[in-house]
Each structure stands twice: as C-alpha cells, then as structure tokens.
Amino acid sequence: MARIGRRGTGRASIRALSRDRHGRGIRASVTGPHLPRLRTRIDFFDSSIASAAEYLRDLWPDDMASVRFEVGAMPPGEPGPHGVDRWRVDARRRLVVLYRVPIERLAHLHKDDDWHRRSLIESCVFRAVAELLGKDPWDIAPERYRHF
Numbered sequence: 001m002a003r004i005g006r007r008g009t010g011r012a013s014i015r016a017l018s019r020d021r022h023g024r025g026i027r028a029s030v031t032g033p034h035l036p037r038l039r040t041r042i043d044f045f046d047s048s049i050a051s052a053a054e055y056l057r058d059l060w061p062d063d064m065a066s067v068r069f070e071v072g073a074m075p076p077g078e079p080g081p082h083g084v085d086r087w088r089v090d091a092r093r094r095l096v097v098l099y100r101v102p103i104e105r106l107a108h109l110h111k112d113d114d115w116h117r118r119s120l121i122e123s124c125v126f127r128a129v130a131e132l133l134g135k136d137p138w139d140i141a142p143e144r145y146r147h148f
Contacts, residue, residue, distance in 0.1 A: 087131075
C-alpha cells in the first residue's frame with residue numbers, strides 16, 4: 001500500500017551507519033532481540049486497511065481487481081462545507097485514498113480499544129469503496145456486520 005507524503009532521501013548518513021557508542025557495539029532496538037517489535041498507530045492503520053481491502057477483493061473480485069488503495073496523512077487544501085474529508089475517490093484511476101489523521105483524530109469512539117478503532121477504519125474503507133463502485137455501503141459487505 002502506497003504512503004503519501006513521506007520525505008527522506010532513502011539513505012542514511014555515514015555517521016548513522018557506523019554508530020558505536022563508547023565501544024559497546026551497535027545499538028539494538030528498544031524491545032530487544034527476543035521480543036516482537038512494537039506496533040505503531042500507522043502500522044495498525046495500514047494493516048486494518050489492508051485486511052478490509054483483502055476482504056472486499058474476496059467478495060467482489062471483478063469489481064475490485066484494479067482498485068488501488070493509498071494512505072495519506074491529511075487531505076490537501078482547506079476543509080469543505082461538510083468538514084474534513086476522511087477519504088478521496090478517483091473513479092477514473094480506480095484509486096481510493098484514505099486520510100489517517102482525520103479518521104483517527106476526529107472519531108468519537110464510545111470505547112477506545114483496538115476492536116473499535118479497527119471497525120472505524122474498516123467502515124471508512126467500506127464507505128469509500130461503496131462510493132467508488134456506486135453501491136450502498138451495507139451492500140458491499142453484508143456478512144461483515146451480521147448480528148447473532
């Protein structure tokens with residue numbers, strides 16, 4: 001999944017590559033060699049979008065075959081009359097761009113946990129894809145929200 005707005009040259013300086021403080025060797029990650037790496041909010045957001053997109057590709061293989069997803073930090077320009085956009089759809093290029101900061105920061109979750117955050121992100125993906133395909137969001141993933 002492409003990220004928008006990342007800056008950097010893609011190369012580290014010579015000093016950063018040879019950092020050996022006081023002869024103790026190269027520094028290890030904060031979590032150590034035997035623990036899994038910590039997941040950041042960006043990683044969680046990206047994996048939530050990827051899993052929702054994969055789910056939709058399994059349900060609608062013909063309609064979703066050429067759809068691309070990108071993640072941006074903020075929408076360009078000023079907020080519109082309906083507030084800050086959470087996503088942008090380009091039907092001609094078959095592109096869905098989801099904006100991480102408005103989705104995460106402007107949400108009013110009644111319970112702030114991973115399940116509710118993932119549900120919010122998935123609902124934005126479903127609504128954006130429904131807009132792209134010209135369908136109702138509830139028709140996009142009817143089995144996803146079945147109540148037992």
